Amino acid sequence: MFTDVKKAFLWLGFLAFFSVLNEMVFNVVLPDIAKDLGISPSLANWVNTSFMLSFAIGSITYGTISDKYGVKKLLVFGLLVYSGGSLLGVLAHSNFFAVIAARFIQGVGASAVPALIMVIVARYVKLEDRGKAFGIIGSLVAMGEGIGPALGGTVAHYVQWPFLFLIPMLTLFTIPFFLKELPNESTKGERMDIWGLALLSCGIVTFTIYTTQYNWLYLAISFALFAGCALYIHKVEQPFIEPRLFLNRKFILGVLTGCILLGTVAGCISMIPYMMRDVHQLSASMIGWVIFPGTMSVMLFGIVGGSLVDKRGTTFVLWLGSLFIVASFLIISLFADRTPRLVSGMLILMFGGLSFVKTVISTSVADALGPKEIGAGMGFLSFACFLAEGLGMAIVGGLLTKHILEYPLLSTIQNAKAYLYSNLLLVFIVTILIGATIYTVAYSRRGKRI
Structure with a gap:
């Protein structure tokens, strides 16, 4: 249990706000990115697509492995990865592939937040306070979705769009609180289905590339990977899906x-x-x-x-x-x-x-x-x-x-x-x-x- 429930709600909501904010904040600056980097809209949209793909895969992965590795370790790991991707984006913003890599890494880290917040509330917030916790978090998530476009446009107009990468680094301020308040959980021996996750993830990425490049080779590869994933999850004891x-x-x-x-x-x-x-x-x-x-x-x-x-x-x-x-x-x-x-x-x-x-x-x-x-x-x-x-x-x-x-x-x-x-x-x-x-x-x- 958290010793200070109000403070816990504050920090959990703070994390939820910034995880959703980063989904929306780049949307309005995609035309600027396309112009500055000299790329087409199909490539510029990968700035958001790469984030969403890794965010989706990560959101289900963190929840699956939280029992094995513990919430505290995974949350701190996610926040450090989130900030690492942000730092890469700022330093290498003139290179399109570096920007895509930075957004992908951001998604890997940010996806820990929604997945683990639900686990944290369920495990460590008292039953009579859970409704309040979910209500506060939900409101801040909605606020992040609303403020994101306006904030992204304002920063890009008055400063420069690469500075949008710095915003998620504010989540680092939450680490000391969670290191202090969350217990050190014992790890368990459940096996993670790495191969199933890899087959599905690679299939999704290659199919997404097909939707922008229209190269039939990518479509064929994606179908082969999906078929392989379908066969694999029926054979393994603890499948990813x-x-x-x-x-x-x-x-x-x-x-x-x-x-x-x-x-x-x-x-x-x-x-x-x-x-x-x-x-x-x-x-x-x-x-x-x-x-x-x-x-x-x-x-x-x-x-x-x-x-x-x-x-x-x-x-x-x-x-x-x-x-x-x-x-x-x-x-x-x-x-x-x-x-x-x-x-x-x-x-x-x-x-x-x-x-x-x-x-x-x-x-x-x-x-x-x-x-x-x-x-x-x-x-x-x-x-x-x-x-x-x-x-x-x-x-x-x-x-x-x-x-x-x-x-x-x-x-x-x-x-x-x-x-x-x-x-x-x-x-x-x-x-x-x-x-x-x-x-x-x-x-x-x-x-x-x-």
Whole structure:
């Protein structure tokens, strides 16, 4: 137990805030990075994609090995790696591959925070204080998502984007507290499935490279690695991913729905800065403030979404959230070359819909799992959705670079620079509707609420 619960909440929330902040802070400066390093949007988006991939893989890995190595050691290790990646990014910011490596290393370290915070609260916070702990942490996470774009744009505009790498180093101040307060846990002898993790990770990375390079060799290699992983986890005694989860139809379709919807929205969010720069000639600072109202609205919509799920059911709330997202995409698509204020207003609707979707997916997937499957199943959901967000960013970067959708389609668009973005939003609409339909097929029951 923590001797000072209030101080523990403060430091845990501080960590949660900065782990999420770093997901968002680079988003608005991607056009600046592309310009400064002389690279295409497909490559620039790897600044975020590399972070999300390692963050996803790490988030499930730390939770899996926490019983073996202890929370204190893993948390300190993660924070040191997080800061090490940040230092590399600052020192080698003029080299694109060094920046990608720095972001990947940051993701490896930062992923320890959300994975281990849940373990810390469950193990060391008193039962009567846990609700308060999760509430504070959740609020600070939402705040980090909201402040990230505005902070990133402001720093890039008034200083330089490489200094964004320094922000996560503030987490080093939490190490003395956790070294003092967390007990030295005895290690256990559970075996970690390194080979399963390696096969899946390499398959994901090569598939992501395919989505930006469109080289069929990468696609073939990724499928071979996925097939190898599928065969391997059925043979090993303690697999990285429990095979029986894939026999649960509701679980798989719920995860698939989450991946489609969250990945599509993440791709749209990564596209907005390019659209604001190309069509409206906004600076990074102004782009951050265009996105800011939408990200801050997540807190309010999250509360409303949870209440609606209890009253109206998950299918209703998922379609309501999906229609919010579709409406925002459609209006931006129709008027992409009009005032940025319209885009900012529609992003409030989009982030609100996203909040509804996240609430439904978490609730539905949890309900589809048995008591002994909750830990592994929810961990896999988080892992899959983080990966989908990274893939969404990579795919959109590739489409922006290839310009295959750059032609006049909607008569409302007068600026030729807006054609690509307007048409891409129409593709997003179709994808969102597909995801919502999959959920309906899997979870809707006549006369019942899931």
